[in-house]
Every structure is written in C-alpha cells, then in structure tokens.
Amino acid sequence: NAGVTQTPKFQVLKTGQSMTLQCAQDMNHEYMSWYRQDPGMGLRLIHYSVGAGITDQGEVPNGYNVSRSTTEDFPLRLLSAAPSQTSVYFCASTSPGQANYGYTFGSGTRLTVV
C-alpha cells in the first residue's frame, strides 16, 4: 500500500498564482484532512472531510478551497497565492473504525510563495 500520497513535494509560486496540492490515499479512508505546518505553531487544520461530497472548515480555511468527489482524493486549491501561505502542507487520512489509531500522514508539500 502506498498510504497517503502528496504531490508535488516542492513548489514555488508567485503571488497571485493558483495551484492545486494533490492528496490521494489507497486505504479506503473516509476521513481526510489538510494541515499546514509553520515554525512554532505546530499543525493547524485547514479543511477536513468525513466522506465523499462532505467538507468543512478547520482553524485556518481562508485562502483555500477543497472538494471531495471521490473517497480517494482530497485536493487543496490555492486560488490566489499569498506569501503568508508559504508553509509545509500535510494531508492525512483515517477511517471512523480506525480513527482511534490516529491519522496517517503524507510526506508533505513544501510551498514557497514569492
């Protein structure tokens, strides 16, 4: 099993550009989440989903959109990138029956906005 796959691993954007961070999992997990990690701030929840067609906002949703058309995929969209969105982004997944084992994390996408 590949687990949680995030692409790309690294990305540099110019201010105002748009892009989509991809996240895919092959474990049939219903729950998926996006976090951003910034120095000294831990991981902060951006958006999360409890199943296909269902998404909700986390702590820091502004500037990001998500959709969940399939169980496997949970892309994160930046519509107009800003330097404040420079961060490392992690996607994670679990299922209700396995949630007590915690989330499985991808290896991250390091995004720089210049």
Added chain:
Amino acid sequence: AQSVTQPDIHITVSEGASLELRCNYSYGATPYLFWYVQSPGQGLQLLLKYFSGDTLVQGIKGFEAEFKRSQSSFNLRKPSVHWSDAAEYFCAVGVNNFNKFYFGSGTKLNVKP
C-alpha cells in the same frame, strides 16, 4: 475551545538520559490524546494514544505517556534516550469523533552524544 499546549519549544538531553516532554490540553469532554514524532523532512508518525482505561500507555520505540485528568496533562516519557530519538514531537487531541485533530506547537528534541 479545545487547545493543546506544549510549553517546551526545545529540549536537549544527553544520550542515555531520561526524557519527559510535557503536554497540557483543554477540552470539555473526555479527550482522545496522541503523541506523534516527526523526523526532519518527514511526515508524522504515531507514537502512542490514549482513549480510556489504564492511564499509562505504552507506544513504539520505548516511549510511554501518562494521562493525568486532574492536571489535564499527557506527558511523554522515555527512560533512556537514543541519538535516533532526535526529532520534533507533537501532542494532539482528537475531537468530534476524530473528525478533527488539534496539535500542540511541538517540542524539538536534541540528543547530545
């Protein structure tokens, strides 16, 4: 509102010494608590978890944690640290039937030879 506090940003211990990383949480209901470890450039790996029952839980790599409800704490411990334990450690609380995880700000562990 729920929150997780890790008061120590950096900790340095000598190899072979004991380790305790502190975690305090704020949550109205029964907490589901986790410790994760992150090696440089990597994702997060689950070390251990607490849901109910025995308040001392064992995890991987020789780590353990003790849940103390009266102190709202879930401190991570290891009797003898190895150089390979150098990493960043995150405490987290799961809420809303695990829809959401809230993380502390992390503690970076350095291990001196």
